[in-house]
Amino acid sequence: MSILKVARLGHPVLRQKASDVEVADIKAGKFRSLVDDMIETMHAYEGVGLAGPQIHLPMRIYVYEVQERVAKRRGVKTVGAGVLFNATYEPIGDEKINDWEGCLSVPFLGGDVSRWKKLRVRGIDHDGDAVTVEVEGFTARIFQHEIDHTDGHVYLDRMKDMTTLAYTIVL
Numbered sequence: 001m002s003i004l005k006v007a008r009l010g011h012p013v014l015r016q017k018a019s020d021v022e023v024a025d026i027k028a029g030k031f032r033s034l035v036d037d038m039i040e041t042m043h044a045y046e047g048v049g050l051a052g053p054q055i056h057l058p059m060r061i062y063v064y065e066v067q068e069r070v071a072k073r074r075g076v077k078t079v080g081a082g083v084l085f086n087a088t089y090e091p092i093g094d095e096k097i098n099d100w101e102g103c104l105s106v107p108f109l110g111g112d113v114s115r116w117k118k119l120r121v122r123g124i125d126h127d128g129d130a131v132t133v134e135v136e137g138f139t140a141r142i143f144q145h146e147i148d149h150t151d152g153h154v155y156l157d158r159m160k161d162m163t164t165l166a167y168t169i170v171l
Helices: 024-027 032-044 068-074 136-148
Strands: 049-051 062-067 079-091 095-102 108-116 118-124 130-136
Touching: 032 049, 032 062, 032 079, 049 136, 062 068, 062 136, 068 118, 079 136, 095 136, 108 136, 130 136
Parallel strands: none
Antiparallel strands: 049 062, 062 079, 079 118, 095 108, 118 130
């Protein structure tokens, strides 16, 4: 496994709509090594999600995981490592929640972002099977953030009040 280079805000790959991944290629196992590298990269950068465009691949793929350290800090449940290909979502209900959000492609900054509280997510799992999952809260935030990346958006596009944008570390 290896740690991949993360694209930073300003790189064109972050602003283009990613292409769907062929299900036959997923079933053939062509992405197993990439998924392992993406998870290792996500861990190395201490993230909770990482999408294809963030590693310079304009493909509709993202990995996610909420490890114990993050769960404790944010007051949320842990979520095991996973991957989704070609994911889309629809909100369940009308409720949105605001919370602090950052991004590995926009290092050292974060801000207040409004997201749907609960979602129905459709995609393809690591075996190439179609799946539908319902997620809410922090996990729903992660999935929306990563799917945004595959649509060519970053969280800054979702911020209604740019005065909440701030450094996440003291330099």
